[in-house]
Structures are given as C-alpha cells and as structure tokens.
Amino acid sequence: MEILRTENVNKIYRDNGVPVQALKDINLKISKGEYLVIAGPSGSGKTTLLNLLGTLDKPTSGKIFFENSDYTSKNRKELSEFRLRKLGFVFQAYNLIPVLTALENIEFSMMLLGIPEKERRERAMNLMAELGIDDLADKKPNEMSGGQQQRVAVARAIVNNPLIVLADEPTANLDSANGSKLLDLMEKMNEEKNITFIFSSHDKQVIERAKRLIILKDGQIVNEN
Amino acid sequence: MLLKLAWRNIWRNKRRSMIVIGSVMVGVIALIIIDGLNNGFLSQMLFNQVDLNISHVQIHKRGFHDNKVVQSFIPDKKKVEKILRKNGKIKHFSERVVSFGLVSSAVSSSGVFILGINPEDESKITTVSKSIIKGKYFNGKGREIVIGSKLAEKLKVDLGGKVIALANRPDGSIGSEVFRIVGIFRSPSSNFDKTYIFVPIKTLQRMLGIGNNIHEFAIVTQNYNLAETVRDEIKQELSDKYEVLSYHDILPLLIMQMDLYKETMYIINMIIGLALIFGIINSMLMAVFERVNEIGVLMAIGMKNGKIFSMILLESLLIGIVGTVFGVFIGLGLNEILSVQGIDFSLFSKSLESWGIGAVIYPHLSLENLITTFLMIPFITMLGAIYPAWKAIKLEPVAAIRYV
Ligand SMILES: Nc1ncnc2c1ncn2[C@@H]1O[C@H](COP(=O)(O)OP(=O)(O)O)[C@@H](O)[C@H]1O
Numbered sequence: 019m020e021i022l023r024t025e026n027v028n029k030i031y032r033d034n035g036v037p038v039q040a041l042k043d044i045n046l047k048i049s050k051g052e053y054l055v056i057a058g059p060s061g062s063g064k065t066t067l068l069n070l071l072g073t074l075d076k077p078t079s080g081k082i083f084f085e086n087s088d089y090t091s092k093n094r095k096e097l098s099e100f101r102l103r104k105l106g107f108v109f110q111a112y113n114l115i116p117v118l119t120a121l122e123n124i125e126f127s128m129m130l131l132g133i134p135e136k137e138r139r140e141r142a143m144n145l146m147a148e149l150g151i152d153d154l155a156d157k158k159p160n161e162m163s164g165g166q167q168q169r170v171a172v173a174r175a176i177v178n179n180p181l182i183v184l185a186d187e188p189t190a191n192l193d194s195a196n197g198s199k200l201l202d203l204m205e206k207m208n209e210e211k212n213i214t215f216i217f218s219s220h221d222k223q224v225i226e227r228a229k230r231l232i233i234l235k236d237g238q239i240v241n242e243n
Numbered sequence: 244m245l246l247k248l249a250w251r252n253i254w255r256n257k258r259r260s261m262i263v264i265g266s267v268m269v270g271v272i273a274l275i276i277i278d279g280l281n282n283g284f285l286s287q288m289l290f291n292q293v294d295l296n297i298s299h300v301q302i303h304k305r306g307f308h309d310n311k312v313v314q315s316f317i318p319d320k321k322k323v324e325k326i327l328r329k330n331g332k333i334k335h336f337s338e339r340v341v342s343f344g345l346v347s348s349a350v351s352s353s354g355v356f357i358l359g360i361n362p363e364d365e366s367k368i369t370t371v372s373k374s375i376i377k378g379k380y381f382n383g384k385g386r387e388i389v390i391g392s393k394l395a396e397k398l399k400v401d402l403g404g405k406v407i408a409l410a411n412r413p414d415g416s417i418g419s420e421v422f423r424i425v426g427i428f429r430s431p432s433s434n435f436d437k438t439y440i441f442v443p444i445k446t447l448q449r450m451l452g453i454g455n456n457i458h459e460f461a462i463v464t465q466n467y468n469l470a471e472t473v474r475d476e477i478k479q480e481l482s483d484k485y486e487v488l489s490y491h492d493i494l495p496l497l498i499m500q501m502d503l504y505k506e507t508m509y510i511i512n513m514i515i516g517l518a519l520i521f522g523i524i525n526s527m528l529m530a531v532f533e534r535v536n537e538i539g540v541l542m543a544i545g546m547k548n549g550k551i552f553s554m555i556l557l558e559s560l561l562i563g564i565v566g567t568v569f570g571v572f573i574g575l576g577l578n579e580i581l582s583v584q585g586i587d588f589s590l591f592s593k594s595l596e597s598w599g600i601g602a603v604i605y606p607h608l609s610l611e612n613l614i615t616t617f618l619m620i621p622f623i624t625m626l627g628a629i630y631p632a633w634k635a636i637k638l639e640p641v642a643a644i645r646y647v
C-alpha cells in the first residue's frame with residue numbers, strides 16, 4: 019500500500035542570490051512497512067529531501083502526496099497537526115527537551131495530542147520497557163549517553179504510532195556499537211509493528227542493513243534497489 | 244505539563260532568571276513602600292482631623308456648617324438626642340457650642356474657635372483630652388480653659404495664666420469672660436493647636452447668652468466606615484431644618500485626594516511595570532535565541548505555534564509571579580516594621596505639622612492597591628514576553644533545526 023509519493027520534486031536554494039539546486043526531479047513511491055535508507059555523500063541533498071518528506075520545508079516545484087493527498091499546499095497549522103499525528107522524527111542530535119526526563123519526553127508528544135496523563139504515562143512506560151530502556155525513565159538528557167538519548171528519541175518518535183518515522187543520520191554521532199544497538203531497535207519496531215522508516219545516512223553499517231536503498235548524488239537519485 | 248516545562252525552563256539559566264525575579268521583587272517592594280507611605284500620609288492627614296475635632300458625623304441646624312452664626316441653634320436638642328440614643332451603630336455623641344471669637348492675654352490676642360463642651364462626653368469623641376502636655380483636661384466647671392501649645396506660645400501664657408475670650412452674642416452685643424488656663428494640649432496639627440480652645444459648655448452658653456442651646460452634635464460611630472450609613476439613617480429621621488454631615492462631607496478635598504491617589508497608584512504601577520518590561524523583553528529574547536533548535540524540534544514534532552507562544556508567555560508570567568510573591572512578602576515585612584516604628588520626617592516636620600499630620604508617618608497599606616500590584620505586575624511581566632514569543636513562532640522549523 020503506497021503511503022508516500024513525490025512527483026518531480028525540485029528544491030532550489032538561493033545562496034546569496036546564487037541558485038543551488040539541492041534536489042532535482044525526485045520521484046519516489048514508498049509503501050507501508052518499508053525500511054528505506056537514503057544514502058549519498060555529504061552535500062548530496064539527503065537532509066533537504068528528508069525535510070521535504072517531513073513537511074518541514076516546501077519544494078520549489080513538484081508535489082508530495084501522503085496517502086494520496088497533496089501536502090505541498092497545506093498551511094503551517096495543518097502541517098503541524100499532520101506531523102503530530104502521522105510523523106515521527108529522529109534527528110542527528112539534540113532531539114530531546116533538556117529539562118524533561120526521558121519518560122516526560124516520550125509523554126510530551128502524547129500530551130500534545132491531548133491524551134490524559136494516566137494513559138500517556140502508562141503507554142510511555144510500556145514502550146520503554148518494550149525497548150529495554152526503562153532504566154532511563156527518570157534521567158534527564160544530560161545524564162544519558164548519546165546512544166541512550168537516540169533510543170529515547172526513537173521511543174518518542176514512535177509512541178503516537180506514526181505513519182512514517184524520518185531519521186536524518188541518526189547514527190552520525192554514535193560509535194558503531196551504539197549505532198548498531200539503535201539500528202536493532204528500529205529494525206525491531208519495523209518488523210514487529212510494521213512502522214515505516216526512512217533514514218538518511220552515509221554510515222556503512224546503516225547502508226548494509228537497508229532493506230531498500232536509494233543513492234543520491236548532486237540532488238538526483240542515481241541508483242535504487 | 245506545559246506548566247512544568249515552563250517552570251523548569253526558567254531555572255535553566257538560574258542567574259539570568261534570578262536577576263529578572265530580583266528586579267521584579269525590587270519593583271514590587273518599591274510599590275509597597277510608596278503605597279504604604281502615601282496611604283499612611285493621607286490617612287493620617289484625614290484621621291488626625293477626624294479624631295481631633297471633626298468626629299464621624301455632625302448634626303447642625305441647616306446652614307451652620309457654611310456660616311457659623313451664633314444664633315443657628317439645633318432646633319430640638321431633646322429630639323435629636325433621642326434619635327442618637329436608639330441608633331446601635333453610634334458609640335458616643337457629644338453636644339457642642341461652637342463660636343468664633345478672640346482670645347487675648349496681657350501681651351497678645353488671636354482669633355480662635357471657642358468650643359464649649361462637656362469634657363466627659365467630649366473625651367470619648369476626640370483625642371484632645373489625650374493630647375494634654377501640661378496640666379489636665381478640665382472637669383467642666385467654672386471658668387477653666389484648655390488651649391493649644393502654639394496658642395500658649397503666641398499669647399505668652401502658661402498654666403494658671405488668665406486669658407479673656409470675646410465673641411458675638413445673638414443680639415449683636417459682645418460677650419466676654421475671663422478664663423484660667425488649666426491644660427495645654429499639643430496635637431499633630433500645629434494649625435489646630437493655634438486655633439481651637441475649649442471651655443465648659445455652661446460657661447460659654449452664659450457668656451453668649453444663649454441659654455441651653457447648642458450648635459452641634461459630634462458623633463462617633465462603631466467604625467469609620469459606618470459614617471455614611473449613620474448619616475443617612477439620622478437624616479431620614481430629621482426634617483430638613485437640620486444638616487447631617489459625615490466626615491466625607493466635611494473634608495471633601497481630602498476624600499477626593501484619597502480617591503485620586505488610588506488612580507495615581509495605577510499609574511505608578513504602570514511606570515514600574517514599564518521599567519521592568521524592558522528587562523523582561525531582553526531576558527526572554529535571550530531565552531528564545533538560546534533555544535532556537537529546541538524550538539525547531541518542538542515545531543517538528545507537531546507543537547503548534549499557539550502552544551509555543553503560551554509556553555514562553557507562561558515562563559515570563561511565572562517569573563513575574565515568583566518575583567511578585569517574594570516582593571510582596573518582603574514589602575509587607577518592611578511595611579510592618581515601619582508601621583510599628585513609623586518613619587520620622589522631623590526634618591520636614593514643620594511643614595508636615597501644618598498639614599496636620601505629625602512628624603512621624605506610619606505607613607499604612609491599602610488592600611486594594613496591594614491587589615492591584617499583585618495582578619498588574621505579573622501581567623505586565625507576561626506582556627514583556629509577547630515580542631520574544633512572537634519571534635519564537637516566526638522561526639522556520641528547518642532553519643531552527645539546522646542550527647544543530
Ligand atoms: N539553507 C540552505 N541555503 C543554501 N544552500 C543550502 C541550504 N541547505 C542546503 N543547501 C545546499 O544544498 C545542498 C544539499 O544539502 P543537504 O541537503 O544538507 O545535503 P546532505 O544532507 O546530503 O549533506 C548542499 O549543496 C548544501 O550546501
């Protein structure tokens with residue numbers, strides 16, 4: 019079942035008046051349950067593409083459809099609501115709200131959805147237990163390692179049962195042991211809960227474990243398998 | 244949770260928040276001290292006059308207040324007395340003969356109000372009997388007189404000395420009497436000390452040749468606040484041959500000044516708030532710019548602009564509340580200490596005394612102004628976060644995240 023489709027997406031930045039074509043004619047179809055890695059060298063347009071797929075930015079031209087409805091024309095408020103309900107994000111670093119504990123960070127997205135306190139606490143704790151990170155519940159981000167923070171970020175990203183989780187180089191700041199632990203976690207969620215994951219990475223470890231791989235170069239898809 | 248988040252955000256940069264909280268505190272303390280002093284000043288001015296002489300409610304023959312002619316007697320003394328006796332809100336009342344005249348000693352003379360009183364009743368109405376600094380308050384017989392210290396100075400007389408009082412009688416002739424000074428008082432009002440003298444009511448009635456007649460009933464109610472009610476109740480029972488006046492009617496300028504002062508206090512609140520608001524704007528802007536990528540993450544995960552905006556306003560409001568609460572506590576404490584000891588303005592006391600206040604001002608807070616401060620200062624602090632909060636929601640999520 020197709021859940022995401024891009025049609026001739028282009029993104030042109032203006033850098034001091036000089037146009038920079040960051041993405042060129044991107045056509046993609048992504049189905050439910052996929053585990054997709056977007057690879058490519060630095061500057062190839064991975065972050066730009068993920069930001070567009072995450073509705074954080076708009077393409078210069080072309081259209082992006084989620085479940086067959088066009089999201090390039092929606093306003094800020096609608097997009098915010100859409101991200102809250104349908105998308106999960108894991109960024110490279112600094113994902114978590116520093117003044118909240120791991121548990122509270124996970125609860126936060128549920129709070130934004132208006133889920134009552136008791137229920138969200140229970141759901142957050144269950145999820146942490148499932149991911150094997152329940153010992154982190156009362157820790158603040160600065161009391162956790164980078165790997166621990168990223169695992170909590172994954173928990174936050176999936177707690178509202180999103181349609182898609184977008185992760186921009188999630189292992190970039192981790193050593194390979196922690197990177198692999200994070201990948202285990204996401205793979206498990208992909209397999210057990212059928213959550214769709216889209217990554218960007220130039221980390222070999224990530225690329226090797228991709229179930230579908232797209233390689234970007236100079237803003238274009240050069241290879242897909 | 245938003246509240247928890249806002250609260251913890253305040254303490255991320257403790258020093259910066261403490262500085263802002265401190266400035267709010269200082270502002271609030273200043274407001275409380277200013278209010279205590281002003282309010283103390285005004286109420287002292289008012290109640291000194293009320294307690295010294297005016298009392299809470301006065302009854303005269305109509306027109307006497309504006310034109311104190313000697314023949315303006317209370318039409319039916321017995322009837323008024325009856326009405327006053329059965330009113331439970333009245334604590335005490337006293338009969339007075341009021342006349343304007345001249346008092347002279349061997350060396351000098353002075354225009355004065357001569358009050359004929361019954362000392363036993365009058366001592367329950369005013370504080371003159373408690374302000375005696377030499378001699379005693381008379382027992383109401385014979386030709387005893389009590390005068391103020393300023394007048395004694397002017398006439399160069401002392402206890403036991405003789406003075407002559409002169410005043411118009413109803414028939415146009417001049418009544419006169421020789422009095423012996425038995426008491427000298429000193430009140431907070433030098434003006435009062437110079438212009439009021441007290442003699443036994445019977446003696447003054449004889450001197451003026453007015454028989455048993457009197458000019459004024461002075462009434463003290465159970466509580467200052469009842470003055471207006473009691474006035475209206477008495478008015479209802481008396482014909483329009485009488486005038487019944489509360490101290491509000493007798494001191495309209497002072498009452499107006501007190502009302503005006505309340506308005507002024509709003510403005511002072513605003514000015515202090517305005518002084519604070521720039522510090523708040525600055526500090527909240529820093530708080531927003533320090534957190535650009537965090538705000539970007541919040542936007543990315545679907546926190547709506549409205550919520551982000553409220554979160555930042557809430558942070559500022561909490562700072563305002565904390566500062567105000569501590570400021571109010573410290574301010575109240577200071578005010579309490581000052582109001583027991585009073586603040587000695589001896590340096591300026593000459594002018595204060597002629598205002599009828601006394602050299603020492605006892606700060607006195609009005610609940611109304613305290614509430615105004617309590618509501619207004621946190622509200623203004625919150626307003627100071629509007630621009631920073633607006634800046635925050637104008638951030639583009641991508642730009643904010645790229646900061647990382
Ligand atoms: N805001 C921007 N303004 C101008 N150029 C940008 C901006 N963001 C990205 N670019 C350019 O677009 C290209 C793709 O960048 P990016 O998507 O960040 O690549 P990657 O994530 O693969 O490293 C690069 O040439 C980069 O310099």
Ligand SMILES: [Mg+2]
Nearest residue numbers: 064065066187
């Ligand atoms: Mg990138």
